[in-house]
Amino acid sequence: MLIYNTFSRKKEEFEPVNPPAVTMYICGPTVYDYFHIGNARSFIMGDIIRRYLIFRGYRVKFVMNITDIDDKIIKKAAEEKTDTSGIASRFSDAFLHDLEKLKINQADVFPRATEHIEEIIDVIKKIELNGAAYDGLDSIYYDISKFREYGKLSGKKLDELESGARVEVNSAKRDPLDFALWKKAKPGEPSWESPWGPGRPGWHIECSAMSMKHLGESIDIHCGGNDLIFPHHENEIAQSEIATGKKFVKYWLHFGFLNIQEEKMSKSLGNFFTAREILGKYPAEALRLLYLQTHYSGPLSFTEDLLISASKGFERIKNFALLIKENINSSPAYGESRFDFEKYRLKFTEVMDDDFNTPKGLAVFYDFIKDANSFIQNNKPGKEFFREAYELTKAIGETVFGIVHFDEINAKTEAGIESKLIELLIEMRQQAKLDKNYKLADEIRLKLGAIGVTLQDSKEGTTYRITV
RNA sequence: GGCGGCGUGGCCAAGUGGUCUAAGGCGAAGGUCUGCAAAACCUUUAUUCAUCGGUUCAAAUCCGAUCGCCGCCUCCA
Numbered sequence: 001m002l003i004y005n006t007f008s009r010k011k012e013e014f015e016p017v018n019p020p021a022v023t024m025y026i027c028g029p030t031v032y033d034y035f036h037i038g039n040a041r042s043f044i045m046g047d048i049i050r051r052y053l054i055f056r057g058y059r060v061k062f063v064m065n066i067t068d069i070d071d072k073i074i075k076k077a078a079e080e081k082t083d084t085s086g087i088a089s090r091f092s093d094a095f096l097h098d099l100e101k102l103k104i105n106q107a108d109v110f111p112r113a114t115e116h117i118e119e120i121i122d123v124i125k126k127i128e129l130n131g132a133a134y135d136g137l138d139s140i141y142y143d144i145s146k147f148r149e150y151g152k153l154s155g156k157k158l159d160e161l162e163s164g165a166r167v168e169v170n171s172a173k174r175d176p177l178d179f180a181l182w183k184k185a186k187p188g189e190p191s192w193e194s195p196w197g198p199g200r201p202g203w204h205i206e207c208s209a210m211s212m213k214h215l216g217e218s219i220d221i222h223c224g225g226n227d228l229i230f231p232h233h234e235n236e237i238a239q240s241e242i243a244t245g246k247k248f249v250k251y252w253l254h255f256g257f258l259n260i261q262e263e264k265m266s267k268s269l270g271n272f273f274t275a276r277e278i279l280g281k282y283p284a285e286a287l288r289l290l291y292l293q294t295h296y297s298g299p300l301s302f303t304e305d306l307l308i309s310a311s312k313g314f315e316r317i318k319n320f321a322l323l324i325k326e327n328i329n330s331s332p333a334y335g336e337s338r339f340d341f342e343k344y345r346l347k348f349t350e351v352m353d354d355d356f357n358t359p360k361g362l363a364v365f366y367d368f369i370k371d372a373n374s375f376i377q378n379n380k381p382g383k384e385f386f387r388e389a390y391e392l393t394k395a396i397g398e399t400v401f402g403i404v405h406f407d408e409i410n411a412k413t414e415a416g417i418e419s420k421l422i423e424l425l426i427e428m429r430q431q432a433k434l435d436k437n438y439k440l441a442d443e444i445r446l447k448l449g450a451i452g453v454t455l456q457d458s459k460e461g462t463t464y465r466i467t468v
Numbered sequence: 469g470g471c472g473g474c475g476u477g478g479c480c481a482a483g484u485g486g487u488c489u490a491a492g493g494c495g496a497a498g499g500u501c502u503g504c505a506a507a508a509c510c511u512u513u514a515u516u517c518a519u520c521g522g523u524u525c526a527a528a529u530c531c532g533a534u535c536g537c538c539g540c541c542u543c544c545a
Contacts, residue, residue, distance in 0.1 A: 026545090027545070028545090030543090030544085035545085036545090038545060039544090039545045040545085041545070042545040043545075045545095046545095071543080072543075072544095154540080154541085155471060155472075156470080156471065156540090156541070157470080157471090203543085223545095224545060225544075225545025226472090226473090226539070226540075226545075227539080227543095227544055227545065228544080228545065229540075230541065231540095231541085231542085232544090254545090255545065256473085257538085257539070257545080258545085259538070259539090262537065263538080263539095264538080264539065264544090265545095266544060266545095267544070268543080268544075289493090290480090293480070293481060293482090293492085293493065294480080294481065294482090295481090295482080298473080298474080298481095299473075299474070299538070299539080300480090301480085301538095303480090305480090305494090306494085308494085309480070309493070309494040309495080310480090310493080310494080312495090315507095316493090316507095316508090319507065319508080320508090323508085351482095357482075357483095359481060359482050359483095359491085359492070359493090360482060360491075362492070362493080363481095363482075363492035363493080364491095365492090366492055366493070367491090367492075370509080373508055373509065374509055374510085376508085376509095377508065377509060378509090433503075436503075438504070441503085441504090442503095442504075442505080445505080445506090454506070454507085455505090455506080456505090456507060456508095457501090457503095457504095457505080458501075458502085458507090459501075459502090465507090
């Protein structure tokens with residue numbers, strides 16, 4: 001299996017440190033607001049990569065941090081005249097809720113910065129002990145001159161960075177690129193006790209501390225958005241490697257941006273849709289499908305039309321899943337079942353093994369659906385066929401991609417009074433059709449459609465589907 | 469200024485030296501079925517890969533130049 005590693009800028013053979021165990025960390029949100037669909041792209045693609053690793057037999061421990069103390073939260077709390085913990089808990093609840101709606105599997109751990117103050121302090125102490133921290137009056141800073149390899153992830157050269165660095169006003173930093181490990185509290189700011197006085201952790205340090213605590217000092221995969229490469233991930237490396245003397249991360253994965261009208265979607269530009277807004281109008285699966293259609297590392301220009309197209313694709317997938325579900329128990333025990341399922345499974349694995357090529361993986365899935373539909377039309381497949389079709393659809397569509405949810409598909413109500421009533425109406429409509437009373441026949445179909453029952457006429461008679 | 473990415477059919481997008489007269493999705497056109505729909509399937513829809521040169525037996529894929537777009541270098545997924 002190949003993974004593109006930002007660190008080497010090459011695709012590398014994936015060899016976790018302790019297979020089949022894989023340790024994976026993804027940078028989660030700062031909970032000061034609802035997240036937008038650009039953020040969602042990272043969360044969804046991270047989720048799919050994790051799912052695929054599991055599908056391939058790895059035992060993945062997946063950690064996603066929640067930054068619940070930070071300048072933005074302090075600012076928001078001040079605006080709303082409330083405390084930071086109130087803001088943090090409100091938006092972290094919203095975050096977890098929206099993740100679930102997006103069909104993103106729960107992380108094994110969702111560590112929060114404020115619950116890891118001890119661990120954070122310990123890491124800072126180690127950095128201090130190794131001579132890479134200094135007291136800059138308002139903060140304890142990391143001294144990047146102590147880490148020779150600074151810039152190795154982002155490929156930046158120190159002198160170039162420094163000439164381009166913007167001048168900060170009133171900075172107590174020795175070097176503009178130094179960054180805060182611990183920010184001393186100003187009056188009225190939330191704070192925790194520390195050897196350097198009351199204060200709060202800097203932004204980068206929490207990821208180092210929590211990654212180490214939950215996954216160990218060296219981990220396999222660390223991922224996040226492209227914009228985190230510098231300075232966030234660069235700083236994480238600097239801190240962690242000075243503290244432990246060990247390589248922090250083996251594979252760095254970065255997600256491309258979601259652009260809107262040729263610009264990066266971002267809070268500060270105000271050109272965003274929150275995940276909530278989108279979920280109010282389109283199924284989560286459509287958004288996942290849209291993201292699957294582009295490779296995770298490249299940019300994606302978002303328009304609502306693309307989401308509409310993806311919704312149509314999702315309809316086709318859903319109809320297929322429904323067909324499978326309807327037939328898995330009702331089809332004859334014996335029938336033509338010579339269909340090469342293995343071909344698709346192998347192809348899927350082959351293309352996904354190449355740096356999680358989801359557009360190709362999806363193409364394999366669509367090929368399978370088309371071929372299977374065609375097979376069903378041209379043969380009389382039995383239970384065995386539908387059972388295998390179910391397995392494969394479940395593996396690719398549900399387990400890995402999270403775009404098929406068999407449990408949520410409304411198969412026909414089993415022999416309930418409702419289905420009897422529907423069948424009664426179908427019979428009456430059949431009579432109307434025989435009488436050439438198409439007006440009545442169409443009215444029955446239309447009205448049933450309005451309440452979520454779709455009728456489908458075919459040679460074998462009329463069938464119905466519940467589509468709500 | 470430094471670094472990185474991108475430009476493929478009406479739209480999205482994969483492919484990065486030969487199997488590419490270029491996967492897949494959406495859209496469009498025709499067809500099967502049908503009273504009409506719906507669903508599904510079948511057929512058609514790029515001899516061409518921003519432009520211009522070059523390397524090669526062979527290029528969308530490598531090299532150079534040009535044009536256009538985006539991102540990072542400051543908080544940001």
